[in-house]
Amino acid sequence: MTNMSKNAPLLAVSSPIATPSTFVSMANLSKTYPNGTIALQDVNLNIQEGEFLCFVGPSGCGKSTIFKIMTGLSKPSKGTLDVFGTTPKEARKQSDIAFVFQDHTLLPWSTVESNVKLPLELRGVDKKMQQAEAERVLELVGLKDYMKVLPRELSGGMKMRVSIARALISRPKLLLMDEPFGALDEITRQTLQLELLNIWQQDKSMTVLFITHNVFESVFLSTSVMVMTPRPGKIAARVEIPVPFPRDETFRTTTQFNDLVREVNDALEH
C-alpha cells in the first residue's frame, strides 16, 4: 500500500459532508442513554477506505459507544451513520465488519483451528473453504503450527493473535479493535503492533478503527489519531500521522514520533 492511499485526506472533523469515496460517514451523531448520560454529541467524521484510525481519550468519552453504534448494537439518538452505503446492521450481517476486544473471547474447549473457523461455520461455509481460510489467517498471525492446540496452552499474546485471526477470517472491510492489546505486557504489545501493521498492509482495502488509552500506541499505528473528550463525548481534534508505511521500531525513537505524541497529549489536555 502506498503511503498516499493510507493517508488519504479526510474532511475536517467538523464537516458532515461526505465525498463520493467516503467509506464510513457520521453526521451529527449523538447518543443519550436512557439514564440521561450524553455519551456522544454531534460527532462528525468521514473515514476513507484503507485508513487506520486510532481513537484516544479518557475513560467515558464515548469511544466504545461509537463502536457499538457502528456495529448496529446501539442506535444513535440523533444524526446519521452510513457504513459503505448501508446500515451498520446490514454491514454486520454481511460480515463486512469484524471486532477484536481486549478479552480474546476464545472458546476454551475448542482448538485454535475451531475457534478461528467459528464465524465461517456459523455462516454455513463449506468445510474445505473453512480449512483453507483458517490456514490462511493462522499463517498471517504466525500460528499455523498451533492449529490443534487449546487456548489454555497459549500465552496472552498468542491468544490475541488467534482472536485477530478469527476476526480476519471473514475478510472484513472494516476491523474494529477495542483496546486489543490493553492486557498485554509492553514487549508483547509492541510486537503485536508491528504484526498488526504488517497484516493491515497486506490487505490494502481493510480499514481499521482502533481504540486505545495509550498515546504512544496510537501514534505508532495510525494514519490519524482522533482525540476524544468527555461530558459530552466529542472528537476534539484530529492529529495526522504523516509517516510512511511500512513503519518499524526505529520510528519510536525519532524526534518526529515524540513531537506527534506531544501533539496528541496537548489535544487531550484541552
Ligand SMILES: Nc1ncnc2c1ncn2[C@@H]1O[C@H](COP(=O)(O)OP(=O)(O)OP(=O)(O)O)[C@@H](O)[C@H]1O
Ligand atoms: N448502557 C449504558 N447506559 C448508560 N450509560 C452508559 C451506557 N454505556 C455507556 N454509558 C456511559 O456513556 C459514557 C460513554 O461510555 P463509553 O463506554 O462509550 O466510553 P469509553 O470512552 O469507551 O470509556 P472506556 O475508555 O472506559 O471504555 C460513559 O459516561 C458511560 O458511563
